[in-house]
Amino acid sequence: MNDLCIEARALSKHYGGLVAVDELSFEVGAGEVLGFLGPNGAGKSTTMKMLTGFLAPTSGTALVNGHDIVEDSLAARRSIGYLPEGAPSYGEMTVRRFLEFIARARGFEGKSAITSAGAAIERLNLDRVPEQTIETLSKGFKRRVGLAQAIIHDPSVLILDEPTDGLDPNQKHEVRHLIRDMSSEKIIVISTHLLEEVDALCNRAMIISDGRLLVDDTPQGLIARSRYHDAITLVVEQPEKAASVLSELPQARKVELREGELTVFPADGKKLFEVISDTVRENNWQVSELRLEAGRLDEVFRQVTQGEVS
Ligand SMILES: Nc1ncnc2c1ncn2[C@@H]1O[C@H](COP(=O)(O)OP(=O)(O)OP(=O)(O)O)[C@@H](O)[C@H]1O
Ligand SMILES: [Mg+2]
Missing domain, CATH: 3.40.50.300 (P-loop containing nucleotide triphosphate hydrolases)
Structure with missing residues (x-):
């Protein structure tokens, strides 16, 4: 049985x-x-x-x-x-x-x-x-x-x-x-x-x-499976300036600015939350939102069904 x-x-x-x-x-x-x-x-x-x-x-x-x-x-x-x-x-x-x-x-x-x-x-x-x-x-x-x-x-x-x-x-x-x-x-x-x-x-x-x-x-x-898994998204005043600073972090693989939101993708196996929080504090940036991404199911769905990477 x-x-x-x-x-x-x-x-x-x-x-x-x-x-x-x-x-x-x-x-x-x-x-x-x-x-x-x-x-x-x-x-x-x-x-x-x-x-x-x-x-x-x-x-x-x-x-x-x-x-x-x-x-x-x-x-x-x-x-x-x-x-x-x-x-x-x-x-x-x-x-x-x-x-x-x-x-x-x-x-x-x-x-x-x-x-x-x-x-x-x-x-x-x-x-x-x-x-x-x-x-x-x-x-x-x-x-x-x-x-x-x-x-x-x-x-x-x-x-x-x-x-x-x-x-x-x-x-x-x-x-x-x-x-x-x-x-x-x-x-x-x-x-x-x-x-x-x-x-x-x-x-x-x-x-x-x-x-x-x-x-x-x-x-x-x-x-x-989402490329957003463990990424950090933040909404910050002067996002271009923040993007150029954050992209220098050794823990960051890539930084993307999209619709006013800045997303930092981690290098392999790296954690970003603390280092980004520190960077925000050190530079005195005005941040209205800072979140750790679990991943985005809709992006995984598109990626799997259309081979699309957003
Ligand atoms: N009776 C039928 N005769 C001919 N083609 C059919 C018939 N029933 C379904 N199909 C076709 O079989 C395919 C699968 O259809 P199905 O209804 O199982 O999809 P689905 O995943 O449930 O889609 P949806 O999310 O739109 O409900 C489709 O291309 C549909 O047009
Ligand atoms: Mg159906």
Whole structure:
């Protein structure tokens, strides 16, 4: 018995001549919250649709809790909850009716369908709107209905396709809170374009592009790939003068002035914070901001997906 819960083996999807997913292999184990990153059209949703049995792979397969998604699709699907991209269909149904319908489709009968729909309503804080039709709900509530149908059968694996897309900051916060809440007991794979979400929710991140895996790392590991990692950025009066002084420091590899901000990049393995603070003091510079950079995820993303160095 191993505790690998998802095991994708050379998973591929072709649409005519287009290779949407190209022999993708990866494993996800217990305790992992995996973020799928990648530009539009990278193949994130297609991969998720294959994992959840909504789309047959062109070749390759995946195992979910040991069940092959091609050979044993029903068993695989039983242990997965899936939030597709966009809003749930069946807009004319009320929240309660919809969730009871999903519960029955998931094999609950009679009273137990009603009970499990009720439990999902409670879990996702839908108590105020159970009798409202889905099409009349706000986006945030629609997303919660989507999450409710995904967890109704208490699956051990959750696949969530852009769960916070299009939500206002409060709703984003709330949906993230719900996801974090579930992450202690479930394996979660989410796709997102919001890099801060990966930092906030995930303990692992995969960047895919053109259907291929480019990077598989922790969010911290990803951020450390940034050329800004351990750099110092400061906002100072007379930045040109400061730049020429700072570029003489032996600990500095390079100094850049961009949009009024001065960034000093460390020479290999060197630390800059103290020496720069000292230099500021010695020269009596007027500094309104001085910060140590952890790294910039958006820059890493561009670098990885476009080979771009900013
Ligand atoms: N049914 C389809 N028929 C033809 N091509 C498709 C179909 N579905 C997806 N594609 C193509 O497959 C590629 C991958 O699409 P996919 O939706 O998986 O990307 P994605 O990473 O989810 O992108 P986004 O970030 O925009 O959601 C794209 O080029 C897309 O146009
Ligand atoms: Mg998508």
